[in-house]
Amino acid sequence: MIWDSILQALSPYILIVTLAGVSLGIVWGAMPGLSTTMAMALLIGLSAGMDQNTALSFMLGVYTGSVFGGAISAVMINIPGTPDAVPTMIEGHQLARRGEGGQALGLAIGASFIGNWVGIILLVGFIPLILAFALNFKSWEMFLLALIGITVSGSMAAGSLPLKGWIAGWLGMLAAFVGIDSIHGVPRFTFGILELQDGINYVAVLIGLFGLAEVLRVLPQRDHYTIPAEVGRVVPSFKMLARYSRAAVRSGFVGTIIGAIPGAGANVASFLAYDIGRRRAKPEEKAKWGKGSYEAIVCAEVANNANIGGSMLPMLALGIPGNAPAAALLAALTLKNVVVGPTIEIDHPGLIYFIYTALVVANLLMYGAAIILIKPCVILFSLPRGLLLPLIIPICVIGAYAIRLSMFDVWVMFASGLVGYVLHTFRFPTAPIVLGVILAPLADENFRRALLIFEDKTIGFVLSQYVGTFLLVVVAFIFIEGILRVRRERRDRQGV
Amino acid sequence: MADGQHFSGEDENAGFASPGQDLIAAAVLALLSLWIMIESVRLDSPGSLTTAPGLLPFLTAGSLCAMAAYLASMAIRRHRNRIATVLLDEKPDHLRTLVLVGFIGAYLLCIQLINFDYTFLLGGMRLGYGAFEVLTIIALTTILSVFWRRALWSCLAVSIAWVTLLAGVFRYVFTIPLPGSI
Numbered sequence: 304m305i306w307d308s309i310l311q312a313l314s315p316y317i318l319i320v321t322l323a324g325v326s327l328g329i330v331w332g333a334m335p336g337l338s339t340t341m342a343m344a345l346l347i348g349l350s351a352g353m354d355q356n357t358a359l360s361f362m363l364g365v366y367t368g369s370v371f372g373g374a375i376s377a378v379m380i381n382i383p384g385t386p387d388a389v390p391t392m393i394e395g396h397q398l399a400r401r402g403e404g405g406q407a408l409g410l411a412i413g414a415s416f417i418g419n420w421v422g423i424i425l426l427v428g429f430i431p432l433i434l435a436f437a438l439n440f441k442s443w444e445m446f447l448l449a450l451i452g453i454t455v456s457g458s459m460a461a462g463s464l465p466l467k468g469w470i471a472g473w474l475g476m477l478a479a480f481v482g483i484d485s486i487h488g489v490p491r492f493t494f495g496i497l498e499l500q501d502g503i504n505y506v507a508v509l510i511g512l513f514g515l516a517e518v519l520r521v522l523p524q525r526d527h528y529t530i531p532a533e534v535g536r537v538v539p540s541f542k543m544l545a546r547y548s549r550a551a552v553r554s555g556f557v558g559t560i561i562g563a564i565p566g567a568g569a570n571v572a573s574f575l576a577y578d579i580g581r582r583r584a585k586p587e588e589k590a591k592w593g594k595g596s597y598e599a600i601v602c603a604e605v606a607n608n609a610n611i612g613g614s615m616l617p618m619l620a621l622g623i624p625g626n627a628p629a630a631a632l633l634a635a636l637t638l639k640n641v642v643v644g645p646t647i648e649i650d651h652p653g654l655i656y657f658i659y660t661a662l663v664v665a666n667l668l669m670y671g672a673a674i675i676l677i678k679p680c681v682i683l684f685s686l687p688r689g690l691l692l693p694l695i696i697p698i699c700v701i702g703a704y705a706i707r708l709s710m711f712d713v714w715v716m717f718a719s720g721l722v723g724y725v726l727h728t729f730r731f732p733t734a735p736i737v738l739g740v741i742l743a744p745l746a747d748e749n750f751r752r753a754l755l756i757f758e759d760k761t762i763g764f765v766l767s768q769y770v771g772t773f774l775l776v777v778v779a780f781i782f783i784e785g786i787l788r789v790r791r792e793r794r795d796r797q798g799v
Numbered sequence: 800m801a802d803g804q805h806f807s808g809e810d811e812n813a814g815f816a817s818p819g820q821d822l823i824a825a826a827v828l829a830l831l832s833l834w835i836m837i838e839s840v841r842l843d844s845p846g847s848l849t850t851a852p853g854l855l856p857f858l859t860a861g862s863l864c865a866m867a868a869y870l871a872s873m874a875i876r877r878h879r880n881r882i883a884t885v886l887l888d889e890k891p892d893h894l895r896t897l898v899l900v901g902f903i904g905a906y907l908l909c910i911q912l913i914n915f916d917y918t919f920l921l922g923g924m925r926l927g928y929g930a931f932e933v934l935t936i937i938a939l940t941t942i943l944s945v946f947w948r949r950a951l952w953s954c955l956a957v958s959i960a961w962v963t964l965l966a967g968v969f970r971y972v973f974t975i976p977l978p979g980s981i
Contacts, residue, residue: 352973386811461813466866466873468813470828473863477835477856484852487845491852492838515903522946523895570811689947694961696903696942697935700910701969704978710911713978717907721900728891729824732810747855754849793873793882 308653312660317360318668320353321661324364325668326676331365332372333680334691338385339369339569340734341517343631344509345695347638348702355639360661362635366628367419367665370569370608371673374411375680378404387569387610390577390603397595405537410597412537412673413544414551414604419666421555421605422562422612427659433620437645440770443753447774449746452565452623453739454781459564459571460732463792465785467731475739476746478503485748498711505740506634507703507712511719512733513627514699519724522692537677547601550580558606562613565738568626569607576606612662619643619655623742627734630741638706818878825871828863835860899942906938910979927970930979935962 311317324346331342342365350358373385378395391411398407440448453476457468481492482502493499544551554576561572580602581592588598614625615632622644624630636643641651648655703716723733757765766772815821839853839860848854909930916929936958943954969975 348975349968349973352969352975460810463814466870470863470866470870473859473866476859477831477863480856480859486850487843487852489843489845489852491842491856492835519896519899520891523892523899525892687947690943690957693939693942693946694957696906697939697962697965700907700935701965701975701977705969705975708976710978713907713910717903724896727812728816728893729820730812730814730816731824732813734810743855750855751850754854755847758847758849789873793877 305653305656308657309660311356312360312657312664317357317661318664320357321360321364321664322668322672324361325368325665325672328365328368328370329372329375329669329672329676330368330680330683332369332385333375333676334372334683337691337695338513338517339366339373340509340513340627340631341695342369343628343635344506344513345698345702347506347509347631347635348698348705350635351638351705355641356657358635358639359658360664362632363658363661364665364668366611366632367608367662367669368672369628370611371412371415371604371669372680373607374415374604375408375677376684378407378411379681379684385569387573387607388603389570390573391600393593394596394599394603397593398597398600401595403595406540406543407595407597407600408677409537409540410543410600411604412670413541414601415608415673416666416670417544417551418555418558418605418608419611419662419669421552422559422609423659423662423666424612425556425559425609426612426616426662429616430620430655433616434645434648437620440645441753441768442749442756443765443768443771444774446746446749446753447771447778448621448623449742449749450778451774451781452617452742453735453746454778454785456565456735456738457732458781458785458788460734464789466789468735469785471726471731471733472735472739475508475736475741476743477739478508478736479505479740479743480747485744486751498709501707503715503740504703504706504712505737506638506706507715508719508740509627509631509634509737510699510702511716511721512723512736514695514702515716515720516723516727516733518692518695518699519720520727521688524688537674543597544601547598550583550598551601551605553583554580554602554605555609558609559613559616561606562610562625563616565617565623565625568614568628568734569610572610572613573603573607576602615658615662619647619658620645622745624738627737630737633741815873815877818874821870821874821877825867825874828867828870832860832864832867836864895946898945902938902942902945906934909934909938914979916980927980928966929977931977932962932966934979935966 327346328342331337332339343362346362346365350361353361369385370387373388374391374395377388377392378399395404395407395411398404453472454469457472458465459468460471461468479502481499483489483500484491490500557576557579558572561575562568577599580599581589584592584598588596592599614629617623617625618629618633622642624633633643641654699716700713703713704710706712726733816824836857839857842851842853844851844853913930913934916927918925918927936955939958939962940951940954943949943957944951947954966977969977
């Protein structure tokens with residue numbers, strides 16, 4: 304079974320599809336304003352026409368490629384392709400201005416390659432432990448776990464004001480309640496509209512929030528970015544990487560752990576690893592920080608790529624995506640009737656090994672494709688946003704339509720795009736909405752089942768479910784910590 | 800952080816808006832949550848209260864209402880204390896956004912209402928060109944001419960090339976039907 308899965312991931316067709324995904328991901332990630340989540344959300348539609356393994360390899364390729372792609376524009380034109388590439392931009396562009404852009408990008412490729420390896424190794428190492436633990440989760444624990452996913456996502460997305468993150472998560476939950484109730488078969492909030500009985504499709508929501516909303520936000524702006532300078536020779540130097548091996552390993556752990564926390568994605572990972580790296584750097588290296596430090600690039604790039612493996616950990620083991628791109632991957636899997644979670648090894652034997660191999664393959668292909676694609680990417684930077692962004696609109700339409708061949712889903716995508724734009728204007732984060740939409744059905748079903756089990760039981764019995772009580776304390780802690788953070792922020796501002 | 804860069808969360812845009820905006824958001828959220836709470840109570844409940852279909856929606860909407868109230872109270876306090884809002888670098892142009900929304904809405908409406916498919920044989924292969932392709936080319940050319948601001952023929956050429964490529968991939972490589980096709 305294990306070998307079958309590994310060999311499947313290594314078949315020539317899958318390798319070509321993975322390479323296509325990686326290449327598309329690199330180019331997409333390199334384009335300023337086009338994020339990893341947007342790439343993943345829009346390409347779900349394309350993966351709908353593929354079989355399960357092909358779709359999975361393609362999406363993992365896109366994920367791996369686009370996380371690295373952000374570094375190219377960050378170094379070359381001082382605009383991060385993806386938000387997590389900001390630390391790479393701070394350091395890399397300084398180096399590019401000194402004529403060391405090729406070397407900086409080479410180091411970024413090597414660091415991304417190592418980061419992916421750290422993430423994959425930790426994923427392979429920890430998944431059996433989490434799966435063994437998660438198999439003991441009952442309805443009460445699953446409900447609390449879903450609630451933790453949404454609240455943590457809210458806290459992590461809106462750092463200074465977690466309240467807005469929670470509100471976004473709650474809005475996602477409310478959207479997911481629309482449709483036929485899973486326990487009694489009662490229509491909820493359908494208002495006699497037939498299409499609403501199937502519920503609101505979260506892939507359409509995802510495409511609207513991260514695809515169309517971004518087009519609506521960026522396309523009407525009148526500013527332009529400059530055309531890039533020469534790249535120079537791109538040389539991935541392992542000698543230099545070896546010099547920063549301690550920073551690389553540390554950042555890999557930071558990236559993977561952050562990735563495993565719902566809502567905390569590559570942005571948090573790269574900034575945190577960058578900040579820790581600065582504090583731990585030797586004085587002579589610390590002096591270079593902010594002025595073009597190679598060690599800083601290693602910290603940021605290792606962390607944001609290790610984040611990929613980390614984000615897969617809760618998604619595969621618990622069915623809770625670690626971040627928005629992982630949510631898109633989960634959506635692609637759901638389209639193929641793959642239900643991930645504690646019983647993944649029983650329901651889909653061999654799938655986990657296929658995913659491990661696909662991640663390794665995508666990483667190896669990313670290394671090669673990155674070196675080849677850097678120069679074509681730099682040429683593409685000269686394309687104005689006024690040309691690039693309108694081309695995304697038909698992809699959004701086809702992507703939303705392809706899920707169930709329904710125009711209703713296209714309208715859901717359009718409405719989600721508008722909601723995403725309005726929420727952005729009012730400074731609400733959008734990622735928790737996706738977590739809310741995905742996790743609400745899990746929370747709803749398990750909450751009512753748990754209440755049914757606890758009927759006629761004392762509060763002492765409920766509290767004697769130790770794992771559940773622990774998770775309840777975690778939920779309370781997240782809320783209290785968030786409220787304290789808001790107060791601290793308010794005090795700081797009053798002091799200004 | 801170096802260079803004065805500050806990071807506070809996964810979404811850098813998220814945070815306090817102006818007190819007025821936060822107050823409007825809180826009012827809308829409160830109204831929405833109250834409406835959902837009423838609708839949740841009105842839902843059929845075949846079993847006991849613990850398995851009622853409206854239970855979690857009611858609790859979710861209730862807690863959302865409390866959060867909206869907290870957001871409103873913070874906005875009022877910030878307004879009274881005249882605490883400045885951190886402004887973003889972005890310069891949104893809501894009027895141009897509205898024009899874009901209008902274009903996209905009209906385009907989707909046309910796809911919904913107009914359905915046709917023209918098929919022809921080319922080298923023994925049956926190929927199709929339907930309402931989706933035609934309507935998307937028109938919509939894309941219009942949007943490009945407004946936002947890219949190049950000659951109409953350039954916009955039309957880009958639209959035809961892009962839509963034909965995209966439709967071809969979905970229709971013939973992944974065999975996914977397109978909207979507006981019969």
